[in-house]
Amino acid sequence: MSPTPALPAGACNAHCHVFGPPERFPYAEGAFVPAAQAPKEALLALNDRLGLQRCVVVQSACHGFDNRATADAVAARPRDYRGIALLPPDVADAELQRLDAVGFRGVRFNYMAHLGGGTPIEQVLALAARLAPLGWHLQIHGDPALLTDLGPALRRSPVPVVIDHIGRIDAGAGLHQPAFRALQSLLDDERFWVKVSGCDRITRTGPPYADALPYARALVAAHGDRVLWGNDWPHPNHAGPLPVEEELVSLIEQMAPSAAQRQALLVDNPQRLYRFGDADVAVSA
Numbered sequence: 288m289s290p291t292p293a294l295p296a297g298a299c300n301a302h303c304h305v306f307g308p309p310e311r312f313p314y315a316e317g318a319f320v321p322a323a324q325a326p327k328e329a330l331l332a333l334n335d336r337l338g339l340q341r342c343v344v345v346q347s348a349c350h351g352f353d354n355r356a357t358a359d360a361v362a363a364r365p366r367d368y369r370g371i372a373l374l375p376p377d378v379a380d381a382e383l384q385r386l387d388a389v390g391f392r393g394v395r396f397n398y399m400a401h402l403g404g405g406t407p408i409e410q411v412l413a414l415a416a417r418l419a420p421l422g423w424h425l426q427i428h429g430d431p432a433l434l435t436d437l438g439p440a441l442r443r444s445p446v447p448v449v450i451d452h453i454g455r456i457d458a459g460a461g462l463h464q465p466a467f468r469a470l471q472s473l474l475d476d477e478r479f480w481v482k483v484s485g486c487d488r489i490t491r492t493g494p495p496y497a498d499a500l501p502y503a504r505a506l507v508a509a510h511g512d513r514v515l516w517g518n519d520w521p522h523p524n525h526a527g528p529l530p531v532e533e534e535l536v537s538l539i540e541q542m543a544p545s546a547a548q549r550q551a552l553l554v555d556n557p558q559r560l561y562r563f564g565d566a567d568v569a570v571s572a
Contacts, residue, residue, distance in 0.1 A: 292536065292537060292539065292540050293338065294337075294338045294339065294536070294539070294549075294553060295546075295549060295550050295553055295554050296340070296554070297340050297341060297553075297554045297558070297563075298338060298339050298340060298341065298553040298554060299339065299340070299341035299342065299343065299515075299516075299517075299553055299554065299557035299558075299561075299563075300334055300337070300339040300341070300342045300343070300516075300517050300518055300520075301342075301343045301482060301484075301515040301516060301517040301557050301561075302343060302345055302451070302452075302482055302484045302515070302516075302517025302518070302519050303330060303342060303343070303344060303345065303517055303518060303519060303520040303521075304325060304344065304345055304346075304347040304519075304520070304521065304523060305325055305326060305327050305330055305344055305347070305356050305357060305359075305360045306321040306323075306324050306325040306326070306347060306349055306350075306356070306521070306523075307321070307324040307325070307326060307356065308324055308326055309324070311356075312350060312353070312355055312356035312359070313350075313353075314349050314350060315348075315349065315350055315351030315352075315353065316351075318348055318349045318350070318351055319348065319349055319523070319524065320349065321347075321349055321521075321523060323521070325520070325521040327356075327359060327360035327363055329521075330342070330344070330360060330520065331360075331363060331364070333520060333532060337518075337532060337533070337536050338536075340367055341367045341368070341369075341557060341561075341563050342364075342367065342368045342369075343368075343369050343370070343371060343392075343517065343557070343561055344357045344360045344361055344368060344369070344370050344371070345357070345370075345371040345395055345426070346370065346371060346372050346373040346395065347373075347523060348373065348397060348523075349523070350373075351373065352373055352374055352375060354370065354372045354373065354374075354386065354391070357370045357371075357372070357391075358370060358386070358389050358390075358391075361389060361390040361391075362389065362390075365389075365390055366563065366564050366565075367563060367564075368390065369390050369391070369392050369561040369562075369563065370386070370389075370390055370391040370392070371391065371392065371393045371394065371395050371426050372386055372391050372393070372394050372395070373394070373395055373397075374394050374414075375406075376406055376410035376411060376413060376414045377410075377414075378414070380417060383417065383418070383421060383423075384421070387421050387423070390565075391423075392422070392423055392424065392560070392561045392562065393418070393423045393424040393425065393426050393449070394414065394418065394423065394425060394426065395425075395426040395427075395428060395451075396411055396425065396426070396427055396428070397428045397429070398427065398428065398429030398430065398433050398437070399428060399429060399430060399455075405429065408437055408440045408441070409440075411425065412440065412443060412444060412445075415444050415445050415446045416445050418446050419445045419446050422562070423446060424446050424447040424448065424449055424480075424560065425441075425444055425446060425447070425448045425449065426448075426449045426451060427441065427448060427449065427450055427451065428451040428452065428455075429451075429454075429455065430455055431454055431455055431456050431457065431466035432466070433454070433455075434450075434454050434456075434466050434469035434470050434473065435465065435466070435469045438469055438472070438473055441473070441479075442473070442476060442478075444478060446478075447478050447479070447480055447560070448473075448478055448479050448480070449479075449480040449481070449482060449515070449560075450470065450473065450479065450480070450481045450482070451482050451484070451485070452482060452484050452485030452488055452489065452519070453470070453481065453482070453483060453484075453485055453486075453489055453499070453502050453503065453506070454466060454467070454469075454470040454481070455485070455488065455489060456470065456489055456502065457489065457491070458486075458489045458490050458491055458492075458496075458498040458499040458502065459491035459492075459498060462501060462502065462505060467502060470506075471505075471506075471509065474506070474509070474510045474513065477513070479513065480513040480514070480515060480556075480560065481506055481510065481513065481514055481515070482514075482515045482516070482517055483502075483503040483506055483507065483514055483515070483516055483542055483552070484515075484516060484517040484518065484519050485519060486499035486500065486503060486535070486538060487499075487519075487522070487525070487527065487530040487535070488519075488525070488526075489502070490527075493527060493528070494528070494530065494531075494534065495534060495538070496538065500538065500541050500542060503538075503541075503542040504541065504542055504543075504544075507542050507543045507548055507552060508548075511543075511548055511551050511552070512551060512555075512556065513556065514551070514552055514556060515552070515556055515557055515560070516539060516542070516552050516553060518530075518532055518535045518536070520532065539552070539553070
């Protein structure tokens, strides 16, 4: 394995999860049960080893709308960690304000079949109107058809929209495939962002994910001010062999060949979207 490249100061892992421990943070009824726990201590140690100072913890479907496990991880490093919640669209404003105070910055909606379908988009947009005063955003995770089916509605969002994992497109279908072109079209609207995570999910050829890298490079080159990177640890519901974390980090230089691109991808863009270092973030959840 080649050595992990040095990352810029303040580099951010903008997509990961924590699971459990279930005796403290029970799994939601009917949700998938992780094969193994992934507690905050393991996440902190991993990020430290990889040179990732900042982190965005995305609430996992295994914990449902109970965001305590994510809040607990953010509370461990309140200046450098932020959270993305899972919430029902009718969540109370008081709960949004409480989560904002402990470091949450957005709400994720899943449109993957294995995660139970998705919330009606008009309900999502109604919630988005209530997120705007907080400076929050929507995070959308879905099958490639989402990009064409929900794209027109998402263009009406009053807040930024982050598309997960390169839109879950098929890396074997070529750069001109309709789903990737739809993703690029969304990104022509400055409200849209994309995570160039998930090369290990969209690949057809497996490690070292050579078929997936051209998509990430194209997004960084064309929309470098609205791209984010994360390792998706601990890789829930992964269909293939689990990636080696250092190998995922080593791909960053291929996605973002210049120092300026890496600075934007890992530091400047996450800072703008997640507002690290806010003085008013509570120290504990």
